[in-house]
Amino acid sequence: xxxxxxxxxxxxxxxxxxxxxxxxxxxxxxxxxxxxxxxxxxxxxxxxxxxxxxxxxxxxxxxxxxxxxxxxxxxxxxxxxxxxxxxxxxxxxxxxxxxxxxxxxxxxxxxxxxxxxxxxxxxxxxxxxxxxxxxxxxxxxxxxxxxxxxxxxxxxxxxxxxxxxxxxxxxxxxxxxxxxxxxxxxxxxxxxxxx
Amino acid sequence: xxxxxxxxxxxxxxxxxxxxxxxxxxxxxxxxxxxxxxxxxxxxxxxxxxxxxxxxxxxxxxxxxxxxxxxxxxxxxxxxxxxxxxxxxxxxxxxxxxxxxxxxxxxxxxxxxxxxxxxxxxxxxxxxxxxxxxxxxxxxxxxxxxxxxxxxxxxxxxxxxxxxxxxxxxxxxxxxxxxxxxxxxxxxxxxxxxxxxxxxxxxxxxxxxxxxxxxxxxxxxxxxxxxxxxxxxxxxxxxxxxxxxxxxxxxxxxxxxxxxxxxxxxxxxxxxxxxxxxxxxxxxxxxxxxxxxxxxxxxxxxxxxxxxxxxxxxxxxxxxxxxxxxxxxxxxxxxxxxxxxxxxxxxxxxxxxxxxxxxxxxxxxxxxxxxxxxxxxx
Numbered sequence: 244x245x246x247x248x249x250x251x252x253x254x255x256x257x258x259x260x261x262x263x264x265x266x267x268x269x270x271x272x273x274x275x276x277x278x279x280x281x282x283x284x285x286x287x288x289x290x291x292x293x294x295x296x297x298x299x300x301x302x303x304x305x306x307x308x309x310x311x312x313x314x315x316x317x318x319x320x321x322x323x324x325x326x327x328x329x330x331x332x333x334x335x336x337x338x339x340x341x342x343x344x345x346x347x348x349x350x351x352x353x354x355x356x357x358x359x360x361x362x363x364x365x366x367x368x369x370x371x372x373x374x375x376x377x378x379x380x381x382x383x384x385x386x387x388x389x390x391x392x393x394x395x396x397x398x399x400x401x402x403x404x405x406x407x408x409x410x411x412x413x414x415x416x417x418x419x420x421x422x423x424x425x426x427x428x429x430x431x432x433x434x435x436x437x438x
Numbered sequence: 439x440x441x442x443x444x445x446x447x448x449x450x451x452x453x454x455x456x457x458x459x460x461x462x463x464x465x466x467x468x469x470x471x472x473x474x475x476x477x478x479x480x481x482x483x484x485x486x487x488x489x490x491x492x493x494x495x496x497x498x499x500x501x502x503x504x505x506x507x508x509x510x511x512x513x514x515x516x517x518x519x520x521x522x523x524x525x526x527x528x529x530x531x532x533x534x535x536x537x538x539x540x541x542x543x544x545x546x547x548x549x550x551x552x553x554x555x556x557x558x559x560x561x562x563x564x565x566x567x568x569x570x571x572x573x574x575x576x577x578x579x580x581x582x583x584x585x586x587x588x589x590x591x592x593x594x595x596x597x598x599x600x601x602x603x604x605x606x607x608x609x610x611x612x613x614x615x616x617x618x619x620x621x622x623x624x625x626x627x628x629x630x631x632x633x634x635x636x637x638x639x640x641x642x643x644x645x646x647x648x649x650x651x652x653x654x655x656x657x658x659x660x661x662x663x664x665x666x667x668x669x670x671x672x673x674x675x676x677x678x679x680x681x682x683x684x685x686x687x688x689x690x691x692x693x694x695x696x697x698x699x700x701x702x703x704x705x706x707x708x709x710x711x712x713x714x715x716x717x718x719x720x721x722x723x724x725x726x727x728x729x730x731x732x733x734x735x736x737x738x739x740x741x742x743x744x745x746x747x748x749x750x751x752x753x754x755x756x757x758x759x760x761x762x763x764x765x766x767x768x769x770x771x772x773x774x775x776x777x778x779x780x781x782x783x784x785x786x787x788x789x790x791x792x793x794x795x796x797x798x799x800x801x802x803x804x805x806x807x808x809x810x811x812x813x814x815x816x
Contacts, residue, residue: 260556260629262577272468272772273554279464280801291457302457310467374453397443397451422441432450 259328268317279310285329285399286336287312292394293340293377295388305343307335333399334409337391344387373435381431385424392417393424461802462767465774492791511616549605550811555582555617558631559807562741564748566610566637568811575602577628578619587614610635638811642812644742644761646780648707655719656683657726663735668711675701675719689715698705740766741800741810747816756787758798760810768803 250391259267262357266274283306290306312335320331382390395401395409406421407414443451446604549571551561561568572581581601588594589612598604607616614632619625641711648667653660655675662669673685678701685696685703690713696703701719711734715815719726744753745759752767761782762768768783775798789796795813802808 262629263556264573265552265577266554271554275468275471275773277554277557278462278557279467280807283459283463285799287459288456292454299457302459303463306463307467307470356815371453371455374450378451378454397448398456425441425443428443428451429447431446433797 249363257329264320264322264328267314268320275314280312282329282332283310286332288335289333289394289399290340291384292398293337293390294343296383297343301343305339309339312339327336330401330405330409333401334393337395337409341361341387341391344390374432377431378428381427382424384427388412389420389424392420393428432435458804461765462774464768464801465769468772527783533627550796550813551797551809552603553713554629555584556629556631557807558633559809560634561608561809562636562638562640562809562813563610565638566635566636568608568635570606570608570633571603572606572615572617573603573627574617578621580616580620582619582628584615586615586757587616589613604658608633608635610637638810639748640739640743640744640760641742641748642739642747644739644763645780650707653728653730655717655726655728657728659729659731661731661733663733663738665735665738666710668732671703671705671710673703673705673717673719673728675703676721678721680721683800684720686718686720687715688718689713693801735803738800740805741768741798741808743810743812744799746796746812746814749813751815752789752793755791756783756796758787758796759784760798762800766800766805768800770796770798 259278263274263277267278282291286300286306286309288398291302294302294305309332313332316335320328322328339413382393383391391409392406392412395406396403401409403421407417410417412420527590527632549569551565551568552571552573553578555572555574557572561570568619572584575628578601580606581599582605584598584600584606586595586606586608592609592611592613595606598606606613612632612634614630616630617628645666649664650662650672651662651669652672652674653662655673662671675683683698683701683703685698687694687696687705687710689710692707694705696705701721710730712733713731715730718725719728722791736768740763741760742762743758743760745757759782760768760771761780762777763781768777770785774784777783781795787796793814795811798810798812800808800810
C-alpha cells in the first residue's frame with residue numbers, strides 16, 4: 244500500500260526549495276533557470292511599476308541585470324539569516340530600479356505599451372487606465388526610495404522591517420514614508436472618484 | 439485611525455497590473471550570465487566534476503551546434519558546448535569533434551529523462567510510459583526515499599530508495615512526488631514536484647499562417663479559438679438594395695469600420711486579438727449585433743518536432759528540428775535553441791551510443807515547462 248504523502252508544510256511553494264537553491268549556488272544551469280522562472284514575475288512586477296515611464300526596454304534590462312546580480316551574490320545568501328529568497332531578490336531589484344530612476348532619462352507614456360491584453364470591456368479598460376494614471380502620478384511625485392517602499396509594502400507584502408532592511412533605512416522612517424505615500428495615493432484616488 | 443489602505447483602496451491599486459516577463463526571459467538571463475561569467479560562480483570546479491562523472495559513467499558526450507535556419511540572416515556559426523558559453527568564431531563552422539566535452543551527458547543512459555528533484559512539468563512521450571530519473575546528489579548522505587502519489591485511476595507506486603537518484607516508471611497520468619532524506623528521525627521534505635505524462639508524439643505540423651474563419655452576421659454568438667495567431671474573419675451579411683455595405687466592429691475599446699461593395703467583409707488577421715467583439719452591419723432598422731469571442735486554444739499543439747522522428751535510428755549526428763508557437767522557447771540541457779521568425783528551430787547534436795532518449799525542454803511563461811521526448815529506434 245502506498246504510504247500517505249507527507250504534506251510539505253515546511254516548504255513554501257512560492258520559494259525555491261533548498262536543494263535547487265544549493266545547485267544554483269553551485270552553478271547548475273538547470274537550477275539557475277528554475278530560479279529565474281520562479282522569481283521573474285515578481286521582479287517584473289516590482290521593476291515595471293518602479294520604472295513605468297521608462298518603457299519596456301529599460302524594464303527588461305533592469306530585470307535582467309537584477310538576476311545577474313542575484314547570481315553574482317547568490318553564494319552569500321544564507322537562508323538562516325535572510326527571511327526569504329524572494330525578499331532578498333526584491334531588495335536587489337528595488338535598489339537597481341532606484342539607481343535607474345536617479346538617472347536622467349526621457350520619460351515615455353508607457354501605459355498603453357505595458358497594458359495587459361485581455362478580454363475587458365472598453366469602459367472597464369478606460370477606468371483601469373485612469374486608475375493606473377492616478378496611482379502612477381501619485382508615486383511619480385515621490386522619491387525613488389519612497390516609491391520602492393510603497394511598492395514593496397503594498398504590492399509585495401513585505402513587512403515594515405523587511406522594507407527597512409531592503410532600502411537600508413530606519414524602521415520609523417519607513418513608517419513615516421509609507422504614511423506620506425498613502426496620503427498622496429488617497430488624494431490621487433479621490434480625484435479619480437470625484438471626476 | 440489605522441493608516442493602512444482600506445479594502446476599496448487596495449482594490450483600486452490592484453487595477454495597476456504589472457508587466458509580465460517576456461517569453462524566453464530566463465534564456466536571455468542565462469545567456470547573459472554565460473557571456474559575462476561571474477567570479478563567485480564556481481564554474482570550473484563543477485565542470486571538472488561533471489566531466490569526471492561523464493567519463494566514469496562512459497555515457498554519451500553531446501555537443502550541440504546551432505545551425506542557422508534558412509530565414510535567419512547570415513551569421514557566424516555558434517558552436518555551443520552544452521552548459522558552456524556560446525562561442526562565436528570567425529573561422530566558420532567548428533568541427534563537432536573539436537568542441538570541448540559536455541559537462542554532463544544530456545541524454546541519460548539510465549532513464550528517458552533526468553531532472554533535478556523539485557522539477558515538474560508535462561512530459562510528452564510517444565510511448566506514454568516514461569522512466570524518469572530524479573536527481574538529488576549531494577543532498578542526502580544516506581540516500582533518500584521518494585514517495586509517489588498517483589492521480590485518479592492510476593495504480594500506486596511503492597516508495598523508491600536511492601543514494602543520489604531514483605528512477606520512476608511513470609505511465610500516462612498525473613504524478614506528484616516527494617523526496618525525503620533517509621534520516622532518523624525522519625527529515626522534512628527535501629523536494630517535491632508533479633509531472634503529467636501524456637502520450638504525444640508532437641509530430642503534427644503547426645499552422646504556419648493565420649487561419650481564416652467565416653461567420654454570418656446573423657446576431658448569433660461565435661466563439662473562435664486560434665492555435666497560432668489571431669485569425670482573419672470573413673463576415674457574410676444579407677444582400678440589400680444599397681450599393682455599398684458597412685460593417686462596424688467594436689471591442690477592446692475601439693470601433694473599426696469596414697466598407698465593401700457587397701455583403702461580404704474581410705477583417706485581416708491580427709486585427710482582432712483575444713477579446714470579445716460586437717459586429718453590426720448597417721443594413722437598416724433592426725440590424726443584428728453578432729458577437730465574436732476570440733481566444734487562444736491552449737489545448738491545441740504548441741510544439742511540433744519534425745526531427746528526429748519517432749523511433750528513428752540515431753547514428754552519430756542527430757538533427758533536432760521543430761517548430762514552436764509564439765511565446766514558447768526551446769532548449770536542450772539548458773542550451774537555448776534559437777527560433778527563427780517563423781517559429782522553427784534546429785540544432786545538430788553528436789550523440790554517442792547508449793542514450794535512451796533525448797528531451798527537448800520547451801517553456802512558456804504562463805504555460806509552464808514541457809519536455810518532448812524522442813527515443814532512438816533499433
